[in-house]
Amino acid sequence: MLLIPCPWCGPRDEAEFHYGGQAHVAYPDDPAALSDEEWARYLFFRDNPKGRFAERWSHAAGCRRWFTLTRDTSTNTFTNTSAAPEVTA
Ligand SMILES: [Zn+2]
Numbered sequence: 001m002l003l004i005p006c007p008w009c010g011p012r013d014e015a016e017f018h019y020g021g022q023a024h025v026a027y028p029d030d031p032a033a034l035s036d037e038e039w040a041r042y043l044f045f046r047d048n049p050k051g052r053f054a055e056r057w058s059h060a061a062g063c064r065r066w067f068t069l070t071r072d073t074s075t076n077t078f079t080n081t082s083a084a085p086e087v088t089a
Helices: 036-044
Strands: 003-006 010-012 018-022 050-058 067-073 077-081
Touching: 003 067
Parallel strands: none
Antiparallel strands: 003 010, 018 050, 050 067, 067 077
8 A cells, every 4th residue: 555645635545546647747838849759759758767756646536636746666655745836717
């Protein structure tokens, strides 16, 4: 069992969360200017390090908020939990 530290609810079972992938992947400034290969690289290519890795998580069965945390992929220990920035419309 993996305990994931939600910044609002505290440590909870991994079954309550949805994985959102690598954090800090910037949307292209001019997506129409990208080649098919560049667009595919943006959509599908992510880092796969052994060690510290920033990830997005959603507490889907809890507070339903998104947040970013850093997980050590070799030990599954979490650090640097931070809330997602507020979205303004
Ligand atoms: Zn939560």
